[in-house]
Amino acid sequence: MRLILVRHGETPTNVDYLLDTAVPGPGLTELGERQAAALPRALADEDIEALYASTLVRTQLTAAPLAAARGLDVRVRDGIREISAGDLELLPGHSADGERYMRTAFAWAAGDTRLRIPGGENGTEFLARYDAVVAEAAASGAGTVALISHGAAIRTWSAARAHNVDVPFAATHRLANTGTVILEGSPTDGWKALTWAGTTVTPSGEPGPAGEPLDGPE
Known part of the structure; x- marks a missing residue:
């Protein structure tokens, strides 16, 4: 199966760089709406x-133009929502708390899934819910599936599940709004990342020359 993980369009809390993970969350900025409108052409x-979105409003708004262009229903699933910030909710991402959030998430990808974000979830819980939606998509029989999800969730899951993406790569390669990670494989055979933000991912996990990433701020 070909799996396309898409980060949602820009939100007001992205502009302010806040840890905003609670449901339903904010909508899109004007730029975010333009990014969403550009997805059908970009893809x-x-x-x-098949097209999935999380339970947060911003992913469903991002998915809507693509769904309309392809005549697809958007399958809303809680399992692909953002990693819960718990007690760190709405704190600045560029802070010690923001660093703790991402450091914990990447520790999960490295195998320490027992760690828990204060007031939030642990790695076992996050990976189980995300895996469940990916498994559902694989079982649908669709050859190519797009999941409109969230930056930290996509980077963490990809580092945990793609054999050619390690934690240092995921930690240093952020996804801009509506940026994509494209993988192929299956839940039983494993996953290989083909492109990350429009560039080829080589077997060593280093980026190689390919297309340009989708426009949008970090």
Whole structure:
């Protein structure tokens, strides 16, 4: 299966760089709406047969133009929502708390899934819920599936599950709004990342020359 993980369009709390993970969350900025409107063209070469979004409003708004262009229903699933910030909710991302949030998430990808974000979830819980939606998508029989999800969730899950993406790579390669990670594989055979933000991912996990990433701020 070809799996396309798409970060949502820009939100007001992205602009302010806050840890905003609670449901339902904010909508999109004007730029975020333009980013969402550009997705059908950006993914025009992808034969997407199923489309999923998380329970946060911003992913469903991002998915809507793509769903309309392809005549697809948006399957809303809680499992692909953002990693819960718990007690760190709405604190600045550029702070010790923000660093703790991402450091914990990447520790999960490295195998220490027992760690818990204060007031939030641990790695076992996060990976189980995300895996469940990916498994559902794989079981649907669709050849190509797009999941509209969230930056930390996509980077953490990809580092944990793609054999050619390690934690240092995911930690140093942020995804801009509507940036994509494209993988192929299956829940049983494992996953290989093909592109990250529009550039080829080589077997060593280093980026190689390919297309340009989708426009949008970090």
